[in-house]
Amino acid sequence: MTDAQPCIPLSVIRRLTKYLTHVQGLRSRGAEWVSSRELADNLGLTSSTVRQDLSHLDFCGTSRRGYKTCGLYAVLSHVFGADIAWNMVVVGAGNLGRALALHEEFQRRGFHICGIFDSDDRKIGRKIGRLTIQNVRRIPTTIRNNRIDVGVIAVPASAAQRVADLMVASGIRGILNMAQTHIVTPKRVPVVDVRIVATLQELAHAISRIKNKAD
Amino acid sequence: MTDAQPCIPLSVIRRLTKYLTHVQGLRSRGAEWVSSRELADNLGLTSSTVRQDLSHLDFCGTSRRGYKTCGLYAVLSHVFGADIAWNMVVVGAGNLGRALALHEEFQRRGFHICGIFDSDDRKIGRKIGRLTIQNVRRIPTTIRNNRIDVGVIAVPASAAQRVADLMVASGIRGILNMAQTHIVTPKRVPVVDVRIVATLQELAHAISRIKNKAD
DNA sequence: TAGATTGTTAATCGATTAACAATC
DNA sequence: TAGATTGTTAATCGATTAACAATC
Numbered sequence: 001m002t003d004a005q006p007c008i009p010l011s012v013i014r015r016l017t018k019y020l021t022h023v024q025g026l027r028s029r030g031a032e033w034v035s036s037r038e039l040a041d042n043l044g045l046t047s048s049t050v051r052q053d054l055s056h057l058d059f060c061g062t063s064r065r066g067y068k069t070c071g072l073y074a075v076l077s078h079v080f081g082a083d084i085a086w087n088m089v090v091v092g093a094g095n096l097g098r099a100l101a102l103h104e105e106f107q108r109r110g111f112h113i114c115g116i117f118d119s120d121d122r123k124i125g126r127k128i129g130r131l132t133i134q135n136v137r138r139i140p141t142t143i144r145n146n147r148i149d150v151g152v153i154a155v156p157a158s159a160a161q162r163v164a165d166l167m168v169a170s171g172i173r174g175i176l177n178m179a180q181t182h183i184v185t186p187k188r189v190p191v192v193d194v195r196i197v198a199t200l201q202e203l204a205h206a207i208s209r210i211k212n213k214a215d
Numbered sequence: 216m217t218d219a220q221p222c223i224p225l226s227v228i229r230r231l232t233k234y235l236t237h238v239q240g241l242r243s244r245g246a247e248w249v250s251s252r253e254l255a256d257n258l259g260l261t262s263s264t265v266r267q268d269l270s271h272l273d274f275c276g277t278s279r280r281g282y283k284t285c286g287l288y289a290v291l292s293h294v295f296g297a298d299i300a301w302n303m304v305v306v307g308a309g310n311l312g313r314a315l316a317l318h319e320e321f322q323r324r325g326f327h328i329c330g331i332f333d334s335d336d337r338k339i340g341r342k343i344g345r346l347t348i349q350n351v352r353r354i355p356t357t358i359r360n361n362r363i364d365v366g367v368i369a370v371p372a373s374a375a376q377r378v379a380d381l382m383v384a385s386g387i388r389g390i391l392n393m394a395q396t397h398i399v400t401p402k403r404v405p406v407v408d409v410r411i412v413a414t415l416q417e418l419a420h421a422i423s424r425i426k427n428k429a430d
Numbered sequence: 431t432a433g434a435t436t437g438t439t440a441a442t443c444g445a446t447t448a449a450c451a452a453t454c
Numbered sequence: 455t456a457g458a459t460t461g462t463t464a465a466t467c468g469a470t471t472a473a474c475a476a477t478c
């Protein structure tokens with residue numbers, strides 16, 4: 001089986017995740033059809049953008065009706081591997097690492113956390129939900145033996161690159177970086193960043209601009 | 216005092232947060248100067264982009280030397296209100312809400328969490344760090360009396376819009392949305408999203424594409 | 431001085447929007 | 455049928471990159 005769409009632009013991919021979430025909700029509420037206009041209105045986009053985006057998929061809408069929610073859901077799920085089980089490890093058992101390990105949303109979406117690690121001896125051995133915090137030295141064997149796909153970096157910025165290097169050397173396939181720093185990997189290992197503080201700063205900037213207008 | 220730069224594009228703003236973090240690190244390591252090339256190499260950009268971005272700031276570099284780290288840090292801090300204290304409340308005392316309330320990085324960057332709320336009676340009254348979980352009914356008075364700037368939404372998607380409406384009605388200035396859904400607000404109240412699951416899905420897609428190449 | 435790096439202009443590239451024929 | 459909505463093309467818009475004169 002080959003994918004009909006060899007390369008979907010990243011800007012489109014990011015919106016496709018929104019469609020996936022929204023269509024999942026529509027389906028659970030029993031909606032059979034959805035139009036590009038409805039999707040656009042609910043997600044703050046234009047209907048033109050939605051149609052343009054969906055045209056990248058191996059899936060067609062119907063004139064005068066829109067898109068079948070079940071078909072759209074299926075094809076979007078496939079694009080994002082939501083029909084696959086992904087194995088993850090979390091490195092860093094601080095507040096963020098703990099929250100991720102306990103967050104049920106991940107399990108529900110097919111992302112399974114198989115291990116959590118820390119370098120602090122006082123934390124090693126403690127339990128977080130059903131998981132036991134392990135020594136970071138055990139990362140390589142865990143990644144290799146359990147066919148781990150994704151490594152989550154939830155350590156301070158100063159340790160992030162070292163952890164990434166270790167993950168890469170151990171055969172990780174992709175990295176989710178929650179540390180406030182840029183990480184370098186070989187091209188074969190994609191990295192995505194979740195930058196919470198940066199997002200807050202972006203918000204602070206936006207708020208300041210509003211204020212300035214009012215002055 | 217007026218800002219010389221009336222409007223910096225969002226794409227630039229997002230990179231400016233990266234420069235801010237990196238320059239902060241450089242300064243703490245005692246570096247006095249940084250060039251556009253050095254910034255670019257460390258953050259995965261081109262030097263052209265860096266110079267273009269920094270030209271939006273009320274700050275000039277020096278030929279043959281680059282940019283003074285202390286000046287660059289000062290002007291970037293100002294753009295993102297890092298020199299201001301921001302007051303926040305967190306709504307939702309689940310794993311994510313707890314993690315945010317305990318995360319020290321926020322305090323350090325000037326984002327102070329002044330309250331945490333939940334609608335679950337069993338959680339109300341419990342402590343998270345120095346904060347006590349309060350009933351969501353107390354959100355409006357808290358926002359008003361404590362001059363809260365930012366509301367963090369850490370509730371399930373189904374409750375997110377309702378919480379946002381309440382925050383807006385109570386005079387919040389901006390919203391950080393951690394829920395997996397699109398939120399609508401009046402234009403005067405900016406919203407930024409932290410979409411962790413969507414980011415993971417983006418990563419899953421990227422990994423799948425690599426795999427396909429190898430096949 | 432010679433040479434490295436900025437700031438800026440112009441060129442390229444990509445993303446979004448508008449428009450409309452095709453269609454059910 | 456009439457009319458709503460898709461899929462797609464072309465136009466617009468914005469972002470990135472290349473190039474280079476100015477400069478210290």
